[in-house]
Amino acid sequence: MxxxxxxxxxxxxxxxxxxxxxxxxxxxxxxxxxxxxxxxxxxxxxxxxxxxxxxxxxxxxxxxxxxxxxxxxxxxxxxxxxxxxxxxxxxxxxxxxxxxxxxxxxxxxxxxxxxxxxxxxxxxxxTNDFSKGLTHLIDCLATYKKLEDYHNLARVQKSIGTIYEFFGDIKSATQSYEEAIDSGKKAGDLNLQSNAFNPLSGLYLNQNKIPKALAIIEESIVIKEKTEDIRGLAFALYGRGKVYTQTKQFEQAEQDFLQSIKIHEEMGEKLGWAMSHHKLGALYIKMNRLEEAREILVRALEYSNKNKIILIKFKANLLLHEIAKKEKNYELALKYLTQYVEEKESVINDRTAKVIEGYDVISKMQALELEANAQREKADIIEKKKIELDSFFYRISHDLKGPITSLMSLNYVAKLEVKDEAALKFLSEYDAQANRLNNILDGLLRLTKMSFNEDSKQEIDFEKIIYDCIASYKFLANYELVEFKINIDSKIVYEAEWALVNTIIQNLIENGIKYARIEDGNKPYISISINQEGDVIKITATDNGIGMDEKTIDNIFVMFFRANRKIEGTGLGLHILKRAIERLNGEISAKSKLGEGTTFTVVLPK
Known part of the structure; x- marks a missing residue:
């Protein structure tokens, strides 16, 4: 079955x-x-x-x-x-x-x-490759600044300060460490601030600003203990040990270095371990504890050789040379001195080359920064001028609107009283020019209101806007002859300022109707399609109107430019259209052929 x-x-x-x-x-x-x-x-x-x-x-x-x-x-x-x-x-x-x-x-x-x-x-x-390290850090700096990521900015600025310090550029190093502290404050992170305190204390110590060096490293230790940053505490103790060494508080210095070594060993921090051993060796030489100093420094030298910690290598050799000389073991002293000189020459020659490369990177970075600042200042000036111009247009347009309306009303009354045909002809011409001036003022007011009004965003119903705009242009001469072809993606979800979107659609439709081609049996049409493509909304308006040549199309968005003097207009429509699109962070392009028609393409980011 x-x-x-x-x-x-x-x-x-x-x-x-x-x-x-x-x-x-x-x-x-x-x-x-x-x-x-x-x-x-x-x-x-x-x-x-x-x-x-x-x-x-x-x-x-x-x-x-x-x-x-x-x-x-x-x-x-x-x-x-x-x-x-x-x-x-x-x-x-x-x-x-x-x-x-x-x-x-x-x-x-x-x-x-x-x-x-x-x-x-x-x-x-x-590992001593400063220039390549700096190149990467500058890339990071640009990204984090753009993202306003103050946490990572502080880390990068501190690292750049370290490289400047290797270069011997104390002024730039100090500035970078101070910038790192400021970024740490903006990030609200005490550890980021104290991370920069440690090397900054060392710079103050080298300049013999001992009270300042001690104060800032003590503050770092307090922060590290409070935040339980054990790794950071090891570096802070190392920093205070250096201050105590210089002030001849040898016992306190020894305690700090030994505690720093212990923490670095527990944490597996190789560079910090080698640095602390080197400074402890130097301290024991000052205390005349030469046997202990040699043991510490030999250990640091072997460790640095194994882990490619180049700077500690030649520094340890110099201190071992000093111990051998104190013990009058001149043969051993010569051996260490030779190693020190050879390694130092290698490091210094390599370092000098890398410093040159590094400063080449820095100079390029500074040139780019200056250029960026100049561009920003230029953009700010242009924006301020634009606001001033908009404000001027708004005031003038608003102030002229009242008198023009009064003149049009008086003209209407005069036409009721005057019976002479010649006089009526002049009054009609007067009326046409007053209307034209009134239309220009209306356009300027619409244009400037876009700069000053902040309309709240709302979900846009493209279909309603299009059909409302089409209905509002029934009075235009060619309206009855034009066929409208509308294609809207029903799945579009788009939020924006309604007035700006309405302005864009309105001007595209008005332009198509005004410049329709009705001779030679042509059947005028305006085709409007609206679709979502990825993260943008694409609006395409195509007509088979009178079209434009290349010279004309280059100027159509210029204020007061009129493509065709035979057709009534103010030369503001397409300029207003472009400004509305810019307010929405969009772009517009146009293609046209004389006698065949025009296509406008508007792209608006979601």
């Missing part, structure tokens, strides 16, 4: 499918929410538990790959890249950042690209 299967089980009911898709959608949202939570927690943990940060980001990456979500794959890689850069795994960090950039480029995610470039920059300048 054959088994019969009911059809209702072959095709699941619509309700079942809907529930299934809703379940999938909810499941995806839960997954995305979990990934975001993992990444947020990983970023927060970086200040006191980098191992945890890496573990959480790796979990987020695994979930992102399972769901094939490019955005979260990029974010997870970017976070991992940052954490590996912090602990000094520079090659791995750069590879992960580049992979993240590939994902972000596919999504056209400018912030994501900037986040990954920031990490690459950190890896580059920490």
């Amino acid at each position: 054959a088994l019969r299967i009911s059809k209702k089980y072959i095709h699941p009911p619509v309700s079942f499918l809907n529930n299934h898709f809703q379940f999938l959608e909810i499941s995806e949202k839960i997954t995305r929410s979990k990934i975001q939570s993992l990444l947020d927690e990983a970023y927060e943990s970086r200040i006191n538990n980098l191992s945890r940060s890496i573990g959480l980001a790796e979990e987020a990456l695994s979930l992102s790959k399972e769901s094939a979500d490019k955005s979260f794959i990029g974010k997870s890689l970017s976070h991992l890249s940052l954490f590996h850069m912090i602990i000094g795994d520079f090659d791995l960090s750069i590879n992960m950042a580049n992979e993240a950039i590939e994902n972000f480029e596919d999504l056209d995610d400018a912030k994501g690209i900037a986040d990954a470039k920031y990490t690459i920059a950190g890896a580059l300048y920490k």
Whole structure:
């Protein structure tokens, strides 16, 4: 006996499918929410538990790959890249950042690209490649400024300050650190502010501004303890240790350096570990604890060789040379001095070249900044002049409107009283010119009201606007002869200022009717189509009217320009049309052929 299967089980009911898709959608949202939570927690943990940060980001990456979500794959890689850069795994960090950039480029995610470039920059300048690091940082700076992302601006400005300091440009470094502090305040993040306090204290110390250096580093320590930023605290203690060393408070300095080393070791922070060892070695030389100094510095030298921390390498050799000389071991002193000179020459020559490259980048950046400022100032001046001109037109038009209306009324009364045909002819001519002047004033008032009135946005019913506008032009000469072809996408959802959209449609229709071609048996028409294409609304108005030549079409949007003197008009219609479109951040283009017709295309962003 054959088994019969009911059809209702072959095709699941619509309700079942809907529930299934809703379940999938909810499941995806839960997954995305979990990934975001993992990444947020990983970023927060970086200040006191980098191992945890890496573990959480790796979990987020695994979930992102399972769901094939490019955005979260990029974010997870970017976070991992940052954490590996912090602990000094520079090659791995750069590879992960580049992979993240590939994902972000596919999504056209400018912030994501900037986040990954920031990490690459950190890896580059920490291994002495200042110019390439600076190039990436300048790209990041432009993106974060545009996005008004003060959190990341503070990070970038602090890093740029570090590079300036390597260049020996103390003035620019100080300015960058101060800008980072200001951005940190705007972001409402105490840690971002205190991150810049640490190097700024060092600059003050080098200038022998000891009270200032101590005050700012003490403030940083208070903030780091308050926010539980353990990594940041290690750098702040290192900074205070340097101040104590200079003020000969050697015991306090030793405590700070030892605590800094302990934290860096726990956190896996390689650069900070090497820096603290170098300064502790220098302190022990000052305290004449030469054996301890040598042990510390040899350890720092081996560590720096292993982890490519170039600046600490030659500095450690110089201090080891000083110890050997104090112990009168001149052969060993010469060995360390030779290594110091060779490495320093290599670093300084390379550094000099990179400083030159770096300042070439900086000069280009400054030139672009100056050009951008000049363009902004020029745009501001033009905008102010435009507002002044609109204000002038509005006042003049408004003031003239009353007298013109009075003159037209008097003319009407005069025509009732005058019987002489010659006089009536002159009065009719007078009436025509008064009407023309009145129409110009109406146009100017409509134009200037667009600049001063802020109409609230509402959902636009294109069909109603079009048919209302068509009905309002029944008085025009060619109206009865024109066929209107309307095609509107019923699915369009668009919100804007109603008056501006009405102005656009009104002028397109009026223009088509006025310039209709009625000779040679031509059947005039105006075709209007409105469709949504991606994120824009496209309005196309085509007619088979008298058309225009190339010279004419170049000037049609100019105020008071009239394409055809035989047809009555003020020369304001298309100018008003263009201004309304600009107010909606849209664009208009026109194509025309003399004797064949014209097509206007309006594109409005949603």
